[in-house]
Amino acid sequence: MNTEQHSPWVRVHPLAVRLTHWINVVAMLIMVTSGWRIYNASPIFPFRIPGDITLGGWLGGALQWHFAAMWLLAVNGLVYLAYGIVSGHFRRKFWPISPAAVIADVLAALRGKLSHEDLSIYNAAQRAAYATLILAIVVLVLSGLAIWKPVQLQGLAALMGGYEGARIVHFVAMALAVFIVIVHVAMVALVPRTLHSMITGNVRRVRT
Numbered sequence: 001m002n003t004e005q006h007s008p009w010v011r012v013h014p015l016a017v018r019l020t021h022w023i024n025v026v027a028m029l030i031m032v033t034s035g036w037r038i039y040n041a042s043p044i045f046p047f048r049i050p051g052d053i054t055l056g057g058w059l060g061g062a063l064q065w066h067f068a069a070m071w072l073l074a075v076n077g078l079v080y081l082a083y084g085i086v087s088g089h090f091r092r093k094f095w096p097i098s099p100a101a102v103i104a105d106v107l108a109a110l111r112g113k114l115s116h117e118d119l120s121i122y123n124a125a126q127r128a129a130y131a132t133l134i135l136a137i138v139v140l141v142l143s144g145l146a147i148w149k150p151v152q153l154q155g156l157a158a159l160m161g162g163y164e165g166a167r168i169v170h171f172v173a174m175a176l177a178v179f180i181v182i183v184h185v186a187m188v189a190l191v192p193r194t195l196h197s198m199i200t201g202n203v204r205r206v207r208t
């Protein structure tokens with residue numbers, strides 16, 4: 001007898017995805033809030049980030065947080081990307097993405113008509129959001145490297161218009177990632193079952 005078929009639970013998120021997801025949340029939180037403090041020391045736009053939501057206390061402290069969490073973000077991100085590619089996770093969960101399906105699902109979500117029956121499959125809006133978020137974090141890491149070592153990584157910095165260009169790319173990628181994460185967390189709050197599934201890995205089987 002296959003006990004899996006009789007279990008009321010279906011595994012939707014493998015352990016590797018859950019572990020790297022939650023480590024990534026901690027790393028991103030530290031990177032973004034310490035990054036805001038670093039930005040405040042020399043803003044590139046005519047505004048500063050309110051000090052109360054930044055980390056590090058002063059420029060030196062913020063840089064230490066940023067450089068410490070950078071390793072966590074990069075190593076954890078590489079593990080997630082390697083797992084996603086080698087195991088076929090990305091192909092299975094994020095592919096295919098078609099612009100028409102993304103537009104249709106975003107419109108359905110705005111009208112509150114998007115189905116959340118089967119949590120083992122990401123809808124087109126989720127696929128597009130997660131893929132864009134992953135890409136934004138890759139761009140964040142690459143532009144961060146260009147800002148950190150603009151002389152040694154001249155080629156990389158040149159691709160972004162030099163040191164100053166890399167700072168703008170870094171800021172814009174951060175803003176995009178923060179925006180998607182805010183929408184992401186709002187969607188999780190609307191469908192709390194997904195949070196349980198990202199912690200335990202399982203969702204209750206839908207009876208048909």
Ligand code: HEM
Nearest residue numbers: 017024025028029093119130133181185188194195197198
């Ligand atoms: C830095 C912030 C975050 C990033 C970059 C991020 C990124 C992602 C990505 C890429 C996925 C898809 C994972 C995969 O299947 O490979 C995902 C799923 C998920 N995330 Fe996040 N996330 C972030 C913050 C959060 C937070 C704060 C929460 C909870 C409040 C959360 C809850 C979830 C849940 C529940 C899912 C599964 C959604 C579902 O099964 O429908 N995430 N996240």
